[in-house]
Structure formats: C-alpha cells, structure tokens
Amino acid sequence: MASKVLPQALFITPRSSNQCPPKKLGLSTFPSPRSTSLNLNRLSTSRFSSNSFGFHFRPIVVSPKRFFIVSAEADNEGELGPDENTEEEETVSETESEVKLDAEDEAKPPRKPRVKLGDIMGILNKRAIEASEKERPVPDLRTGDIVEIKLEVPENRRRLSIYKGIVISKQNAGIHTTIRVRRIIAGVGVEIVFPVYSPNIKEIKVVNHRKVRRARLYYLRDKLPRLSTFK
Amino acid sequence: MAARFASRLSHVGRSVFGGLGNISSGSLRTSLDSTWNNFLSQQQQRTFIQMRTVLKVVDNSGAKKVMCIQALKGKKGARLGDTIVASVKEAHPNGKVKKGEVVYGVVVRAAMQRGRCDGSEVKFDDNAVVLLDKQGQPRGTRVFGPVPHELRKKKHLKILTLAEHIA
Numbered sequence: 001m002a003s004k005v006l007p008q009a010l011f012i013t014p015r016s017s018n019q020c021p022p023k024k025l026g027l028s029t030f031p032s033p034r035s036t037s038l039n040l041n042r043l044s045t046s047r048f049s050s051n052s053f054g055f056h057f058r059p060i061v062v063s064p065k066r067f068f069i070v071s072a073e074a075d076n077e078g079e080l081g082p083d084e085n086t087e088e089e090e091t092v093s094e095t096e097s098e099v100k101l102d103a104e105d106e107a108k109p110p111r112k113p114r115v116k117l118g119d120i121m122g123i124l125n126k127r128a129i130e131a132s133e134k135e136r137p138v139p140d141l142r143t144g145d146i147v148e149i150k151l152e153v154p155e156n157r158r159r160l161s162i163y164k165g166i167v168i169s170k171q172n173a174g175i176h177t178t179i180r181v182r183r184i185i186a187g188v189g190v191e192i193v194f195p196v197y198s199p200n201i202k203e204i205k206v207v208n209h210r211k212v213r214r215a216r217l218y219y220l221r222d223k224l225p226r227l228s229t230f231k
Numbered sequence: 232m233a234a235r236f237a238s239r240l241s242h243v244g245r246s247v248f249g250g251l252g253n254i255s256s257g258s259l260r261t262s263l264d265s266t267w268n269n270f271l272s273q274q275q276q277r278t279f280i281q282m283r284t285v286l287k288v289v290d291n292s293g294a295k296k297v298m299c300i301q302a303l304k305g306k307k308g309a310r311l312g313d314t315i316v317a318s319v320k321e322a323h324p325n326g327k328v329k330k331g332e333v334v335y336g337v338v339v340r341a342a343m344q345r346g347r348c349d350g351s352e353v354k355f356d357d358n359a360v361v362l363l364d365k366q367g368q369p370r371g372t373r374v375f376g377p378v379p380h381e382l383r384k385k386k387h388l389k390i391l392t393l394a395e396h397i398a
Contacts, residue, residue, distance in 0.1 A: 154348070155383045161397075176350065185377040186396045188340060189356035200349045218274065221356070 125174030132175070132197040139204060141179055141196065143167050144212035146230055149181065149194060150203040160202055163192060164230050166210060168217040182220060184229045189221065277343040279308025280315060280358060287359045289339065290371030290393075293326015294319045297336060297360060309338055311345040311353070312381035314367075317360065327370060328362065334370075336360035337387055339378045353379055353398060361390055369393070 115123065132138075141147065145167045150160045165183030168191070175197050182191045194201060220228050280286065284299040297317035302309035309315045314337050322330045340355035347353065355377070362370045369390055377398040382391055391397060 153380060155380055178350075185398060186375070188359075188376045190377060190398050191344075191354050192398070193344070193352040195350040198349055198351070 122174075128175040129197060132199070135199065136202070138196055139206055141167060141170060141204070141206065142209075143170055143215050143217060144210045145206045146208040146210060147179075147181060148203075148205045148207050149201060151194075152200050152202055154200075163194075164207070165190075165192075166217070166220070166228065166230065168220060169215070182217075182228050184225045187225075189225065189228060277341075277354070279305065279310060279343060280313075280338055280341060281308035284308075284358065285320065286315075286317065286336070286338070287357060288336075288362060289359045289375045290361045290369060291373045292362045292369075292371035293328040294322045294332075294334070294362060296321040297334065297362075300333070310343060311338055311341040311379055312385045313338055314363065315360065335363045335365065337363055337382070337385070337390070339374070339382065339390065340376065345379070345381060347380075355398075361387075 147165065147167055149163045151163060153161050163181060163183070165181035167179050168182045169180045171178045171180075177196045178193050179196055180191055180193050182189065184190075196204070279302070280299055281302060282299055286297055286299060288294040288297055296319075298320050299309070299315045299317050301316040303314045303316065305313060314335055317334055317336050319328055319330050319332045319334060322328055328334060337360060338358070339361050340357055340359040342354060342356065342358055344352040344354035359376065361374055361378075364370055367387070369387075372393070374390055374393040375395060377396040378390060378394040379398050382388075
C-alpha cells in the first residue's frame with residue numbers, strides 16, 4: 001500500500017517543491033498513516049532537493065514535532081528500502097538515490113545515536129531528575145523509613161515547615177516520584193503525599209527505619225494511633 | 232474488617248478455581264481479572280462532603296456533631312476549606328449552639344485528599360468543621376486538632392491563629 005503511494009510522491013516532488021511551504025510540516029502530523037507518508041515524503045524530498053535534510057536530525061528538544069515527523073519518515077524509508085528496492089530504483093532512481101546519498105552523507109559525520117520515539121519521555125524524565133539532583137540530592141527512600149521533610153510553603157515564607165512521619169508508600173513515576181508520609185498530629189492522623197523532586201522540599205532526612213514486610217502500609221490506617229506516632 | 236474481607240475474597244478465589252476444571256483458559260482469565268479488580272478497589276474511595284454527611288465539630292462553640300445540608304460551593308460537594316450549611320445533630324448541654332440549629336461551617340479536615348499547587352496532597356483521617364457566623368468569623372474561641380494551609384487562602388486567618396497545629 002505504501003509502496004504504491006511512494007512512487008507517486010516521488011514523481012510529484014520536482015513540481016511541488018516551491019509550492020509546499022515548510023510550515024505545513026508542523027500541521028500535518030497525524031491524519032491517517034497513508035496520507036502522512038504521502039505528505040512526509042513529498043515535503044521531505046522537497047527538502048532533500050534543497051539540501052537541508054541534515055539539519056532536522058539535530059534539534060531533538062527544540063522542535064519535537066518536526067523531529068517526530070522526520071524520524072517517522074526515515075523509519076518508513078528504511079522499511080521500504082529492503083522490501084521494494086527494485087521497484088524504487090526502476091521508477092525514480094535518480095531523485096531517490098540522490099536523496100539517499102544526501103541523507104547518508106549528512107547522517108554519517110555527526111554519528112549521533114538515533115533517538116527512538118518511545119525513548120523520548122524516558123530521556124526527558126532522566127534529564128529532569130538529574131537537574132533536580134544537582135540542586136538537592138535525594139536519599140534512597142523506602143517504605144517503612146521514618147523521614148523528616150523540610151518544606152517551604154509559598155504562603156508561609158518565613159519558616160520552613162517540618163513534616164515527620166513514616167513512609168507508607170512510594171510511587172515511582174520519574175520526576176513525579178511521590179512518597180506518602182503518615183503521622184498522628186494532635187490526635188488526628190494526617191497523610192501527605194510529597195513529590196520527592198519538588199523544588200519546594202528543602203531537605204529530606206531519613207531519621208529511622210521500621211522493619212515492615214510490605215510495600216504499602218495502608219494497614220496502619222486501621223491500627224492503633226500509637227503505631228503512627230512519631231515524636 | 233479489612234482482614235475479614237480479604238479472607239472472604241480468598242474463599243471466593245478457591246471455589247472459583249474448583250469449579251473451573253473443565254472450562255477453557257479464556258474464561259478463567261476473565262474471572263481472575265474480576266477478582267483482582269475487587270481486590271484493588273478494596274481501598275476506600277473518599278469523596279466529597281455532601282448532604283447528609285455527618286461531621287465532627289472541633290471548636291468550643293457547643294456543638295458536637297453536625298450534618299451537612301448544603302455545600303455552598305461546588306456541584307458535587309464540599310472539599311477541604313469550603314464552607315457548608317449544616318444542622319446541629321448533637322450538642323453539649325450548655326453551649327452557645329443548640330441542637331437543631333442551622334449553622335454555617337468551614338471544613339477543616341476532610342478524608343478526601345486535596346491537591347496543593349506544588350503537586351502534594353493532604354488527607355486527614357476524619358471530617359471536621361469549625362462553625363462560623365454569617366460573616367465568616369468563627370463562633371468558638373478555641374480550635375482543636377490540626378488545620379490545613381488551605382484556610383489561609385480562603386481567608387480564615389482567625390482559625391489559623393487559634394489552631395493547635397497547621398498541617
């Protein structure tokens with residue numbers, strides 16, 4: 001199906017290279033897969049003719065939309081290469097081989113590892129965590145630790161609020177990793193969920209550790225208040 | 232109570248497996264999923280304070296328990312820091328407030344978690360109110376237990392100064 005579309009697209013390229021404005025790339029992101037391949041191939045091959053293909057590999061974060069499209073197109077091309085080799089070469093050999101040569105020339109010198117679509121969130125999360133760790137290192141927290149957290153509250157900017165308690169659960173979600181801290185304050189049980197990498201948290205200190213045989217200590221809600229009291 | 236529920240669930244699981252000797256693996260998987268969903272929803276889903284919710288009164292105005300009649304803001308109900316209209320259900324014998332009186336109150340502790348602007352959430356173990364008058368000033372002179380920061384934004388500064396502990 002895509003193979004039938006591609007030769008058509010390649011035929012169209014020389015005529016439409018001036019007419020298609022480059023801005024269209026950002027808009028035509030996700031209609032149907034067939035039409036995207038048509039648009040992408042048309043627009044990207046028009047780019048090839050102007051020799052600016054190599055530019056779009058580099059800015060990963062700056063123009064993520066453009067990058068997605070280019071990588072999808074590259075994958076598409078890569079898939080089609082081994083499958084319909086003969087067909088491509090027969091139909092529009094000149095432009096396509098020219099295109100492939102340009103691409104390879106541009107790709108080889110920088111030699112950057114290809115960032116796949118699925119990894120991007122993971123990479124962004126890691127970067128955010130590294131940035132936060134540089135500001136304030138986070139200790140290794142586990143369920144059952146008795147922690148003391150110093151928090152800066154935007155309303156009460158004079159003093160840091162101190163929260164002490166037992167960690168009853170830890171939810172790992174990259175930059176939004178949270179811990180749930182429970183304590184009995186003035187006779188009433190209070191549970192607060194803290195995002196561990198939040199810039200408002202000025203210090204986390206593990207004061208003690210209690211041996212628990214569970215990852216989530218929700219049973220403490222039903223137990224005696226004595227078990228959740230920490231001086 | 233939670234332990235009894237868990238044991239009941241395990242009994243169900245055992246009988247299900249016993250009866251499924253001949254049935255294909257597809258239906259076995261679906262019944263496993265349903266029991267797993269039951270297990271996951273064992274945690275109580277705390278929700279808003281709405282009509283007929285009974286709340287504890289934590290000031291010395293004389294009332295002990297009030298029942299919410301109306302949440303003044305919010306379609307689904309009141310949350311931490313919202314004001315409600317309530318009817319006094321139980322009161323101290325000699326207090327400023329009598330049983331059956333219709334009063335206004337601000338929710339100072341709620342079992343439903345309330346998100347804060349920095350991504351943290353706070354929840355208490357019970358639901359509690361502090362009674363107010365029409366102008367929003369507290370009717371009592373003392374407040375017991377912890378109160379959250381949210382009251383500062385809602386302009387209940389007097390309650391914050393009277394409080395034992397600001398959570």
